[in-house]
Amino acid sequence: MTPAARFAAAADILDEVFDGTPAERALTAWSRRSRFAGSKDRIAVRDHVYHGLRNRRSLAWLGGAGTGRGIMIGLCRQLGLPLEEVFTGDGHSPAPLSDGEGAANEGAMPPAVAADLPDWLFDPMQSSLGEDFGPVIEALRDRAPVFARVNLVRITREEAIVQLAEEGIEAAPASLSPTALRLGDGARKLANGPSYADGFVELQDAASQAICDLLPIEPGQTALDFCAGGGGKGLALAARGARVFAHDADPARMKDLPPRATRAGVSIPCLDDPAEKAPYDLVLCDVPCSGSGSWRRAPDGKWRLDPDGLAALNTVQEQILDDALPLVAEGGTLAYITCSVLRDENEAVVARFRERHPALRDLGTHRFLPGPEGDGFFLHLLGK
Numbered sequence: 424m425t426p427a428a429r430f431a432a433a434a435d436i437l438d439e440v441f442d443g444t445p446a447e448r449a450l451t452a453w454s455r456r457s458r459f460a461g462s463k464d465r466i467a468v469r470d471h472v473y474h475g476l477r478n479r480r481s482l483a484w485l486g487g488a489g490t491g492r493g494i495m496i497g498l499c500r501q502l503g504l505p506l507e508e509v510f511t512g513d514g515h516s517p518a519p520l521s522d523g524e525g526a527a528n529e530g531a532m533p534p535a536v537a538a539d540l541p542d543w544l545f546d547p548m549q550s551s552l553g554e555d556f557g558p559v560i561e562a563l564r565d566r567a568p569v570f571a572r573v574n575l576v577r578i579t580r581e582e583a584i585v586q587l588a589e590e591g592i593e594a595a596p597a598s599l600s601p602t603a604l605r606l607g608d609g610a611r612k613l614a615n616g617p618s619y620a621d622g623f624v625e626l627q628d629a630a631s632q633a634i635c636d637l638l639p640i641e642p643g644q645t646a647l648d649f650c651a652g653g654g655g656k657g658l659a660l661a662a663r664g665a666r667v668f669a670h671d672a673d674p675a676r677m678k679d680l681p682p683r684a685t686r687a688g689v690s691i692p693c694l695d696d697p698a699e700k701a702p703y704d705l706v707l708c709d710v711p712c713s714g715s716g717s718w719r720r721a722p723d724g725k726w727r728l729d730p731d732g733l734a735a736l737n738t739v740q741e742q743i744l745d746d747a748l749p750l751v752a753e754g755g756t757l758a759y760i761t762c763s764v765l766r767d768e769n770e771a772v773v774a775r776f777r778e779r780h781p782a783l784r785d786l787g788t789h790r791f792l793p794g795p796e797g798d799g800f801f802l803h804l805l806g807k
């Protein structure tokens with residue numbers, strides 16, 4: 424594909440996403456019907472789509488329209504590419520600009536446009552982040568770094584770096600956790616290589632690993648991963664010697680957990696009824712949330728969220744805490760985790776829960792903001 428054809432493909436895919444198709448599904452469907460596209464084309468188209476989604480409003484402003492095409496015009500402007508050389512209509516290139524199309528907007532960008540946020544989210548994000556607002560908005564513009572977790576049951580971090588190098592994957596220690604590696608060139612090979620297949624490493628964001636490091640659990644103690652999903656956090660706890668059990672309201676979300684546990688050399692039974700093995704020394708509630716701390720990985724979530732959706736998430740978050748508390752042993756710990764930076768999903772949920780359960784001991788809050796070291800996460804620990 425020519426560079427221009429990649430912009431045309433990305434514009435079409437973005438339009439599908441704006442019509443409601445999840446970004447990953449739209450990209451997969453495009454890949455299937457575009458056998459002619461080579462691996463470099465696929466990577467470039469994907470990058471354009473994700474960059475367009477992360478920076479949707481500012482690029483639409485630059486490109487004069489909020490369509491996929493308008494956003495690609497904005498991207499070409501941002502990259503300093505002459506529009507008449509991209510929008511030629513030759514072959515698979517995008518059609519030439521019509522009269523008046525692509526005219527840049529007059530004046531300064533409104534603040535929510537410049538921050539690439541829906542209007543309603545500007546104030547909640549700004550008040551949640553305070554002086555960190557600017558750096559976080561900048562961090563959310565670009566692709567997230569790729570991190571792996573070294574399974575210390577199997578290998579040391581230093582040995583993993585050497586082994587990954589033999590597989591053509593550049594890896595270096597990451598600052599947030601003693602298990603975390605930042606992957607460089609060759610990172611895309613990880614999931615098809617022997618280190619991954621043999622359970623020496625897993626893909627997991629560095630801040631997510633740091634959150635797991637902060638969870639109070641000793642070898643042999645029991646932990647319930649109450650919202651386990653793919654089980655990333657439960658696997659990290661099992662690697663520390665905890666006896667981990669997994670549960671999820673949607674058991675299908677845990678389908679990858681048994682093979683991941685087998686690869687890692689640990690056992691994590693999945694429970695339909697988490698009361699079966701209660702009480703637990705630690706119950707972690709990695710609740711469904713807006714994902715605002717990881718919007719650079721899944722930027723379409725930013726545009727799908729609305730105030731009603733946020734309120735519905737709050738209801739689920741509080742219900743999960745209420746359901747999980749009876750499962751915690753006396754003297755045990757309840758951990759509330761989100762990958763959000765919004766106070767409405769973090770401090771506000773914890774405050775209401777503590778009002779209902781004033782006897783719980785406050786064991787502290789930990790916050791990670793999205794940036795070069797990892798994604799945004801929130802952890803609050805409560806002692807029973």
Ligand SMILES: C[S@@+](CC[C@H](N)C(=O)[O-])C[C@H]1O[C@@H](n2cnc3c(N)ncnc32)[C@H](O)[C@@H]1O
Binds near residue numbers: 673739743
């Ligand atoms: C943020 S994801 C979990 C990610 C996972 N812990 C990890 O580290 O890979 C949230 C999970 O909560 C589950 N969930 C939603 N409502 C729930 C409920 N009421 N009780 C338990 N799990 C729930 C969802 O199905 C989803 O898999």
